[in-house]
Amino acid sequence: MRILLSSILLVASSIPAISQSVKPPAERVAQQNALFEEQYESDLRNFPERATAFGDYRYNDRLNDDSLAAIAQRHKTDEDFLHRLDAISTTGFSDQDQLSHDLLIRVLQQRITDFNLKEYEMPINQQNGIHTNLADLPQAVPLDSVKHYEDYISRLHQIPKALDQVTEVLRAGMKDKLMPVRFLAEKIPAQCEGIIAADPFLRPTKKYPADISPEDQKRLTREITDAVNADVLPAY
């Protein structure tokens, strides 16, 4: 970690260190806050399921992209933000602004460390993983309007792709010998069968908000049922 950071600092120091130090603290705080905002927005875009969990529904019709390419891309994004944040001098900052600075540095460093350890190659175990997370979707997404239902249906259609992406990642883990121990990994297929048997994906059809019309309800139920039978269950 330290070696990694110092190499980043080296790069960072060659960029705007001199002009930074002459800018007054208020300007640097504003610059830092703008960077926080940009980084936060980038995370929400990159993790649409997290955005939904935070109550931000701009990406409510998408699942996370867990492909190896997306993981590598997000890692580059993290490195870039760390580099830019490091380049902001905190001299003269309030305790709170200093703490925010230190905290995001820490968050990004940890992600970079995790990436370098290929922690992402072990996304599933007997406790949870994409298979249980997706099964929790009906509980984890808003279902207050026709739009919310349509977002949910759109996510159902993306489940085969999402499971393929995680399969690709698991194969990379197999190659690197990064896998759960065998007797625990062996519990996972039975979990998937349990999910198929319980079919939690149909749950949103059991009860609708009163202001969704009966015609819409019928249509949404049909579309959810079709998505579950054609896409979700076969993919599981």
Add this chain to the structure above:
Amino acid sequence: MTGIAKKEGFGDLESFRASLKNNAKYKPTSAEQILDDFRHYIAQMEPKLPQLFGLLPKSPVTVEAIPEFQAAAATHYMIGTPDGKRPGRVVVATSHFADRSLIDDEAVAYHEGVPGHHMQLSIQQQLQGLPKFRLHGLGFNAYVEGWALYAEQLGKEAGFYQDPVSDYGRLSSELFRAVRLVVDTGIHAKGWSRDQVVEFMRKSGAVDEPTIQSETDRYISWPAQALSYKLGQLKIRELRDRAQKELGPKFDIRKFHDEILDGGTLPLDLLEARTDKWIASQKGS
């Protein structure tokens, strides 16, 4: 724990524990009974919160069972939305209910609900004047889980655990987190086998058999996460003791709790530095 055993008229802890195993009063007769237990404890804690906190959660919390297909999962908390439209959810392990015990429910209800996870995380979601990334969990487990374990003891300070067996459950739950320090490092640093872990946990008497089995597998697949509970709780207690000692009559438990909560989730070293600065500023005020 031995003190409670003696007060209850037993010669030692072992015979008290043995009596609890066969005590029908603490055997759930249905999954629903376990859920009702959790609902009851959370409801009785809510009106007591203003004694311990200035900041209060603004969004609701609900209790539900873990679905059958996730039966291997442990009782946990799922965060709601900041607007409170989707409540925070305490999701409770109820499978094989006849093999479970009600003894720990009170401690776990405070841990997952209020003043534990729901309190901490929903307050964090609603903090004002901080960059948005600080309104969320950030994955600093020692703070989040340390807080929740610390919160179990706050039930005692609010006057609960009135049933001595429930208070024994609280201490068991704390013992369980201490046991994790031994077995997690045992597995990942000392080459312990699964059987060694199971045996050590059985001897500790801290948790029941289904919990021992699923927990052991959890530690195997999630290295070091289980350490965060006890380490975080010890740090928060240490900071509280320090503040109390330094501030003397100026120490106000509500202000201390607000100070721990209103910076959001932090790594323990940053939490400690922040609390030290707060103590210094309170001294001067």
